[in-house]
Amino acid sequence: MTTFPTSLGTSTADEIRLLGQDLTADLMGKVGFGELAFWLVALRRPTPSETRVFEAVLVALADHGFTPTAIAARLTYLSAPDSLQGALAAGLLGGGSRFLGVTEDCGQFLHEALEGRDLPTDEAGWDSFALEVVRGAQGKYLPGLGHPVHKVQDPRTPVLIGIAREEGLEGSHLELFQAIGRVHEQVLGRKLPLNGAGVCGAALADLGLPVELLRGFALLARAAGLLGQLAEERRRPIGMDAYLTVDRNAVYVDPDR
Numbered sequence: 562m563t564t565f566p567t568s569l570g571t572s573t574a575d576e577i578r579l580l581g582q583d584l585t586a587d588l589m590g591k592v593g594f595g596e597l598a599f600w601l602v603a604l605r606r607p608t609p610s611e612t613r614v615f616e617a618v619l620v621a622l623a624d625h626g627f628t629p630t631a632i633a634a635r636l637t638y639l640s641a642p643d644s645l646q647g648a649l650a651a652g653l654l655g656g657g658s659r660f661l662g663v664t665e666d667c668g669q670f671l672h673e674a675l676e677g678r679d680l681p682t683d684e685a686g687w688d689s690f691a692l693e694v695v696r697g698a699q700g701k702y703l704p705g706l707g708h709p710v711h712k713v714q715d716p717r718t719p720v721l722i723g724i725a726r727e728e729g730l731e732g733s734h735l736e737l738f739q740a741i742g743r744v745h746e747q748v749l750g751r752k753l754p755l756n757g758a759g760v761c762g763a764a765l766a767d768l769g770l771p772v773e774l775l776r777g778f779a780l781l782a783r784a785a786g787l788l789g790q791l792a793e794e795r796r797r798p799i800g801m802d803a804y805l806t807v808d809r810n811a812v813y814v815d816p817d818r
Contacts, residue, residue, distance in 0.1 A: 568604055580604070595619055598781060603770060610728035611768055617724050618761045621717045622664065622779050624786030630655040631790045632803065638791055639800035645791065652787040653780050658702070661758065661783055665776035666704035668762030671734045672772045680733055684740070691740035695748045705738060705759020706745060717757030725764050732767030735760070 570579045577584040580600055588597070595616040599607045607615060624631070634652030641647050656662055674694045681687045695703065708715050722739065725731045742755040758779070765775050794800055 569601065598778070599768075599770070602774060602777075607768075610730060614721075614725050614728055614730050614764055615768060617721055618764055618778065619782040619785075621721060621757055621761055622661065622782035622786075624783070624789060628660055630660055630783060631787065634787045634790055635794045635798075635800045636804060638794055639798070639804065648791055649784060649787050652790070653784060656776065656780050656783060661779040662776050663704050663756065663758035664762040664765070664779040665772065665774075666702075666762070667738070667759035668734065668766040668772045668775045670698075670704050671737050671763055672766055675733050675737060681736075687736050687740035688744050691737060691744045692747065694737070695741060695745050699748065703741075703745070703749075705741070705756055705762065707753040708756040711754055711756070714754050715757045715760075718755045718760045721757070721760050721764055725767065730764075730767055734763040734766040738763040 568580070570577065570584075572578075579588060582588050592600070593612070593616070596607055596612045598619075599612065599615050630652040633655050634648045637651035638645070638648035658666060678690070681690050722731065722735060725735055738755060738760060746752045761779070762772075762775050765778060766772055770778070
């Protein structure tokens with residue numbers, strides 16, 4: 562008999578099991594959605610402290626207004642109001658290296674820098690390590706630095722670091738990320754804020770979640786935000802105005818000029 566092993570969900574005629582638990586008896590009404598999302602990936606139930614940090618990340622990434630992902634979702638809904646799933650997908654597909662994807666990029670960058678290294682024991686040691694990391698990345702994309710709106714400080718960054726610290730979960734990824742924030746100006750010649758997407762990646766990596774999947778958590782958070790954007794598009798539409806503003810102001814330019 563052919564079998565397909567799974568540690569996630571299975572069903573019979575009268576029962577649904579998930580993560581080795583009876584879905585209706587053990588999970589429904591007893592486990593929060595954020596806690597469950599962590600559990601599904603890590604295959605272990607997070608502690609209350611881990612759940613608090615994890616859900617703070619989801620809240621931090623859920624919605625930031627009329628970002629490209631939200632606009633894409635709204636305009637797709639304008640074109641195909643019969644396809645809510647298409648509008649949600651359009652917004653999620655826009656999660657890349659400039660929006661949302663920074664969470665994974667930063668987590669991976671920090672993880673690779675830390676791999677196989679002896680960890681510093683004080684702030685001076687972290688700063689020296691961070692200088693080495695930033696110098697090694699010169700001329701390359703340094704994820705987690707800078708923000709198109711928050712030019713001095715991303716308001717999410719100190720709050721998430723504070724939550725991780727309160728819960729005893731400020732690990733090596735967050736330590737290195739903060740050190741990069743302190744020293745990068747010496748190498749780059751300008752001061753940039755540590756952005757919220759980057760600190761989310763560092764916090765998720767410190768929770769032990771696979772760095773290759775961190776973008777998925779950003780997309781999970783943004784799915785909730787996009788659903789809110791589409792609900793608002795139904796109540797107070799702006800998609801047609803956005804389309805007409807661009808279309809009516811389009812100007813032909815000779816491609817040879």
